Amino acid sequence: MAADREYPGTPLSDDDVSQGKVLMVKIDPNARYAWDAGIAIGRFLAELKKGRIVGRRCHRCRRTMVPPRMFCEECFRPTDEWVYLEDSGRVNTYSVSYLRWDASRLEEPTIPAVIEIDGASKGMGIMHLLGGVKPEDVQMGMRVKAVWKPARQREGSILDIRYFRPY
């Protein structure tokens, strides 16, 4: 690699774009999707609507899995039974986010976390948010419990759990 040669590529500045010094072609395809929730997650969402977290157990490897699946990806065979889990668990890891999904800045941070759900096999967690706690008071391994939306507002979504709070 010759350091003295000129490498190709023409960097543009923000001004080049915002002041229209270069031409751009824009399109908004506005593509929208509606996904079938499937068998396993369909049931999981229906149970969330009832205020319950459900997992799925494989009799061969004896794992109780959440999120639930109809086939065990390790044994590569059907899973065997539905198991109701607790709506509580332990913080496996957490972070403190000052960014929205689109990279715009948040004034008040959110606290994304992985929560290991009680009743599932060790290490089986889901991603959700922590709430009702200041970021500086959260600890790794802390016990947390789901804070549900009121029953009539639930619609069969992961957001039926508003967040998990320490208890």
Add this chain to the structure above:
Amino acid sequence: MGLRRVAVVGAGMTKFMRRALETGRELSWQAASMALESCELTLDDIDGVVIGTAPDCFDGVHMKGEYLSDGCGAWQKPVMRGYVGGGTGVFSPIQGWYHVASGLFDVVLVVAEEKMSSCHPHPQGAFLTIFDNLLERQLEPNLIWIFALEMHRYMTAHGLSKRDIALVSVKNKRNALDHPCAQVAEDITVDDVLNSEIMVWPVNRLDVSPVSDGAVALVLAAEHVAKRVTDKPVWIDGVGWHLDTAYWTNRDVYYPKYVEYAARMAYRMAGITEPRKQINIVEPYDPFSYKELHHLEGLLLCGKGEAPQLTVDGVTQRNGDLPVCPSGGLMGVGNPIAAAGLMKVAEIFWQLRGEAGKRQVPGKPITGLAQAWGDLMQVGTVVVLRI
């Protein structure tokens, strides 16, 4: 196994930039034509083409392999596009390797491109589409969430501080000052990293590689061709790749097992039994500062939790015992996803040939390794090169 030896014989790249005037096809052509020119071959000498490019959603062009194909010299030839997320840049040369090793092709052109700037207002928005569509997107995650969650788990498992990790940014951004294509080369201090804006704690702005446009290309050749076109072929002696579960919340992310399995596959092929002694120079994937450390451990180049101390001790500096990211890495040169991975392979190629200019590590290294990682924190890709 009856596999043929395969060498890297040429390389080319564009600058890495936040926004390039050139289209993805033009960038691909610039890198591909430079790679051919570097080994005095022409497109007529190329039997097949491998295209590496990461999510279609950045370019906003579906069937991106086909879109980029003329810039990659692929028309009227057998062509393949592989895709394993961020691991793509090191997976593409693996695909090129098995094209040639199989005996079906003598000379293959490998081109990796990314133009992330096309996604508005910020490419981060496109990352929402990598998360689980039924259970995770509703929480409106950004990509930095999951890295912050992984980094925090890594820090907790080994009792590490942010200060232990920030040194990686300092080293790589400084190394990049000597790279003619670098986007974010800087001379900074650990305190600059710690005092930069918090994005998703524990990740600060200077712990993260930038959004980039760019392209890189390599020419791979079978032994009889390689020995004819260059007196310094760089042999691909080991390749490995491995995928872990996409249920990333069901496994302990403090250690990248899939990188270890990919490395073991490559080491077995290359006859490496003591990686720390037998590998002289490393380009592990460093989109975030902690990832360089995480990956050094997964590559078995040190024990679990020991990579930060190697960095503090200067072992991973360019003049250290095990130079790590002498290019400046993604943290310094930039991160056009697939192109960034292939840049790492190109860096090892230049270093082993003694052609890395001001970045050249001392001591005439003979064995180097490049690694990338991707998908939902689940894929490892590894290439071992020797001169």
